[in-house]
Amino acid sequence: MIKSVARKKKITNELVIKKLKGKRGTKVKVTVLRHGSGKPKDYLIVRDVIPTLAFDAAYMTDKNTGYVRITKFSATTLRGI
Numbered sequence: 001m002i003k004s005v006a007r008k009k010k011i012t013n014e015l016v017i018k019k020l021k022g023k024r025g026t027k028v029k030v031t032v033l034r035h036g037s038g039k040p041k042d043y044l045i046v047r048d049v050i051p052t053l054a055f056d057a058a059y060m061t062d063k064n065t066g067y068v069r070i071t072k073f074s075a076t077t078l079r080g081i
Contacts, residue, residue, distance in 0.1 A: 022047050 020028060022051040026047050033040040059070040070077060 020045075020047075031067055 018028075022028065024047055024054045028045050028047060030043045030045055032043065052072065052074075054072045054074055055068055055070045058067065060066050
């Protein structure tokens with residue numbers, strides 16, 4: 001369990017990811033201090049698999065033509081369409 005990661009300077013995304021990753025189903029408390037709010041807020045997050053989609057838009061432009069915007073190629077891209 002992460003007790004606290006208090007920093008006065010910026011931390012890297014890699015460090016945040018390292019601290020948040022853990023066994024699926026376990027809980028982690030995250031305290032967020034938003035600029036200007038002055039008061040931190042706690043969130044309890046349950047670790048799980050985060051799906052990543054390969055596309056963010058798909059629609060028919062007319063009766064015979066479709067549009068798919070692929071944002072990331074992976075082994076499962078075709079299955080997602």
